[in-house]
Amino acid sequence: MAEHCLTTPVTEAASPEPALAGAGSKRRRWPPWWVWLLGLLGLLGLVPIVGPRVGLLPPPGREAAGSNLNALTQPVEAADLTVRVQGRGSVVAVTTVNLSPKTAGRLEALYVDQGDTVAAGQVLARMEAGTLEAELAQRRAQLAQTEAEYDRVVAGSRPEAIRRAESQVASAQSQLALAVSQRDRFRDLAAQGAISQNELDQYETEARNAEARLNEAQQQLAETASGSRPEEIEAAAAAVAAAQAQVEIIQTQLGEATIRAPFDGVVTQTYATVGAIVTPTTSASATASATSSSILALSSGLEVDVEVSEASIGQVAVGQTVEIVADAFPQETFQGRVKRIAPEALIENNVTVFQVAVDLQTGLDRLRSGMTVEATFIGETVAAALLVPTVAIATENGQLGVRVADAAGNPVFRPVTVGVT
Incomplete structure (x- = not known):
């Protein structure tokens, strides 16, 4: 029989009195079905109070019949009472992803x-990755080409290149010597008036051009003999890095396939x-x-999501023990612990609830995602709580209380403070 816990005394100072469950202005026998009904009502809930006997509140205008006093009252019982909060929910995966x-x-x-x-x-x-594989082969060939160019630049000029540069210098020197010789000879002829000034200017120009070609050949020989310049090496290295990056991009795309x-x-x-x-x-x-x-959905782990009413959420805490019964396995009780409590309420069908996640301790090999479950949150235990049937709690002038019998056997309303249910 479910019970309520009351924290306010309801006894008379003189002596304990039974609380009436119901009374009329006329004496009559209660029919047998009422006794069964009282038992069924008692199954609906027990409530902790202080007092010897309590009972159902009689309808207005009725009084308890003395001969029926014991039949209409329920003795107050002292027992340890464990707070239990009920909720309904479902088994869900802890982690779920759709892979593409x-x-x-x-x-x-x-x-x-x-x-x-x-x-x-x-x-x-x-x-499918056929196109990517072909592109990867092309990028690798480009990388090999840039690496070869980099090696050439770093290694510097080969001996045959230096010999070619030296030959070009020697040729330029010979051409310059010939041009200077012709210029000098035609200067003498011009001084004698044998040739015009225009003809002399042509040989002067040819001598200057031959000298410029010699200077250029000598500079090329110096660069060839000294190897590659730093900026050339840097440019070749940058080309290699760019080609390598292209290869890695294609490899990444292949990996993602x-x-x-x-x-x-x-x-x-x-x-x-x-x-x-x-x-x-x-x-x-x-x-x-x-x-x-x-392509597919992948999930990992199982937990239970339970909806707890706003009135009961204060009795739920992280780490609290939870008993779980699945609709698929009504004869089995699985164990869990409160993992987290949603910080924000949900309103469903005008009812305010909180989502509570429960970490499963047992049943991982039996339960499946989507199964419907009943969850019972096991709260604190009230030691030696005084219990009365929930149906014995009445309201009078806005106050909760119970009816007890006074010394004359009449029902008297006594206000009480209801504890845990």
């Missing part, structure tokens, strides 16, 4: 099925079939709308 590729493509292979247990890093599916499990878990759903086009818009999404473009 990062780039749109065709599903080439699917290696798992619904219900399979997988490990973190395990290959679950693979996207292989779908791996992000954590240990169970495949709860498979959405795509081999050959289907899958888009990247919902990669790693946990929303139901993501399923149309996902």
Whole structure:
């Protein structure tokens, strides 16, 4: 029989009195069905009070019949009372994701099925990647080319290049000597008036050009002999880095074409079939709308989400023991502990409730995500609580109380403060 705990005394100072469960202005026998009804009502709840006997509040205008006093009263009992808060909820996965590729493509292979247990890093599916593989080969060839150029620049000029530069210097020197000789000879002729000034100017120009060619050849020889300049080496190194980055980009895209499990878990759903086009818009999404473009859903761990009424949430705390009974296994009780309490209430059908997450301690091998459960939160125990049936609690002038019998056997209302239920 459920009971209530009261914290205000309801006894008379002189002597204990029975509290009436009901009385009329005329004496009559209660029919047998009322006795059964009283028992059934008692099953509805027990309440802690202080006092010897309490009873049902009689209707207005009725008085208790002395001969029925014992039949209409219930003795107050002292017992340890454990607070229990009821809630209803469902089993849910602790972590759930819908897996999709990062780039749109065709599903080439699917290696798992619904219900399979997988490990973190395990290959679950693979996207077609023929185009990426061809592009990777091209990028690797470009990388090899830039690396060869870098090696050439760093190594400097080869001996044959130096010999070519030396030969060009020697040729320029010969050309300069010839041009100077012709210029000097034609200067003498011009002084004698044998040639015009215009003809002499042509040989003067040729001598200057030959001297410039010699200077250029000598500078080229010096650069060839000294090796590559620092800026040339830096430019070659930058080209190698750019080519390497292109290779890594393609390698990353190829890696993303292989779908791996992000954590240990169970495949709860498979959405795509081999050959289907899958888009990247919902990669790693946990929303139901993501399923149309996902490959599969993966979940890990189980917990219970329970809705607790606003009136009872104050008796629930993190770490509290919870007894769980699933509709699928009504004869079994699973154990859990309160994991977290939602900081914000929800309003469902005009009822304010709080979401409470319960960490499962047992039943992980039996319970399944989506199962409906009843949860009982085990609260503190009130030692030696005084208990009366909930139906014995009445209200008079806005106050809660019980009716007890005075010395004359008449019902007297006594205000009480109700404790835990």
